[in-house]
Amino acid sequence: MSNISIIGLGNMARTIGARAVAGGNAVQVIGRDAAKAKNLAEALGSGTAAGTFGTAPAGDIVILAVPHDNAAPVVAQYGDALAGKVIVDITNAFNSDATGLTTAADASIAQEIAKVAPAGAHVVKAFNTVFGHVLAQGRPLDVLIAGDDAQAKATVSAFIKSLGLRPLDTGSLEMARWLEGTGLVMMGLGRYGAGNFNFTLGVNTSA
Template sequence: MSSVSIIGVGNMASTLATRAVAGGNSVEIIGRDQAKTKELTASLGGATAGTVGTVPAGDIVILAVPYASAAAVVSEYGAALAGKVIIDISNTFNADATGLVTPDGTSGAQEIAKAAPASAHVVKAFNTIFGHVLAQGHPLDVFFAGDDAEAKATVSAFIESLGLRPFDVGGLEMAHWLEGMGPVLMGLARNGAGTFDVALGVSILS
């Protein structure tokens, strides 16, 4: 199992932490709001509370913060993230979820990678799943992208520990398209599916 530090105390952080603990992973919660951090840690039973700005205990660091602040958070930690696998779960769609705020040819994950130490490896994952759907415990498909094979293998094993099915879509440049799936998922929920209790998945036909 994995050693995981989650930066953030929002709904997605809580959901991932819950599934991570249930999957037998070692979990550290790091949040600026100490009251929320302690509350979340206590509710998980077995997780620990970390300190903002210090070296995260986990080999995997899940960046569970909004895209607008994600790169700044990584810059703030600086060398403390050296050698870590950083999972970026953020979405980069605009206010009405009809497009992306990032320019063509790049992604939020790539911008985060620029802010990270050279020895850290950013992997995009989990942004194509609604948090409330993830909390329901379904065996969902998780798409991920990254440039380092070892880092992706680490993330794939972690995803499996959550009872989910990992799908590698390629290098970190593919994060742009994973982030583009956010508006697609929102559009599907608002229109064709007619519900936000929906998830994207893969059917392998033999």
């Protein structure tokens, strides 16, 4: 069982939170709107707690379920309150019509977060290649992850497994920019090749 805090109150926060609760994890939800955070905690049930935005999260794993352009500023605002935490970035840096990325060619949101994270905190990219509505269906899916710290990735992998999902390590945090690019490819597939967004990317290791 993992102890997680989710910063954000949107669809992905609700979906990951629901699967985390079902997997037996201790869950805390945090948002700027305290009333909405309380309502989400009550909806998730099973002892889910509502935290106070800006104070130290209770979870050892802190999931950033916020808009991509808010992710690094939120981490900078929390500062040392995130020291020693594993920070999971689930964002995609899409432009307004999801036809391109807002980051530079050699950068990613995850790497920008790592630059402002306090000492002892480790950033792991995860969940950005899974559509929220597909995740909510309860299907077994592959979750691609990236990060520089082996123990942090192991911690996140164990959490992902508790959700009934399979973590697949893609390498160092530099791979996060390619994972964010993969998220963009999925948008293109949904619009053209697949014709809908009811799919997921995964790895078939059978011969």
